Amino acid sequence: MPRFMGFVRMEEGVGTPPQSLFEAMDAYIAEQAAKGVFLDGGGLYGTEDAVNFVVRQGEVTRVDGPYAEAKEVVGGWAIMQYDTLEEAVADQQVFAELHAKHWPEVTVISTMRQISTGPEAPGE
Numbered sequence: 001m002p003r004f005m006g007f008v009r010m011e012e013g014v015g016t017p018p019q020s021l022f023e024a025m026d027a028y029i030a031e032q033a034a035k036g037v038f039l040d041g042g043g044l045y046g047t048e049d050a051v052n053f054v055v056r057q058g059e060v061t062r063v064d065g066p067y068a069e070a071k072e073v074v075g076g077w078a079i080m081q082y083d084t085l086e087e088a089v090a091d092q093q094v095f096a097e098l099h100a101k102h103w104p105e106v107t108v109i110s111t112m113r114q115i116s117t118g119p120e121a122p123g124e
Helices: 019-034 085-102
Strands: 003-010 038-043 051-056 059-064 073-081 108-114
Touching: 003 085, 019 038, 019 085, 085 108
Parallel strands: none
Antiparallel strands: 003 073, 003 108, 038 073, 051 059
């Protein structure tokens, strides 16, 4: 069964999501977990304590947050499994619509990508 990683990106420093979004997400995640779709996930704190290791031309450099140049940051993630890509895409849209309904003043980019288990192409 294909697994997917979903994540949301948003502008940093937009504040805490409204309680109604937390409640809607709790219900949505509980439903997805009961169906065996939601495997794991959670929200992420801001980049104030983030650490990046940049590899450039064979050299490793450590860069500590916060990152003033960052326009968007990953705010949350999830690992899910579906029978088909179509089911994954449909559920990702439901997830995005929850954000549109409960936090309309914030621009959120909801992304879903299939998790690779080897050198094969997606969907194999």
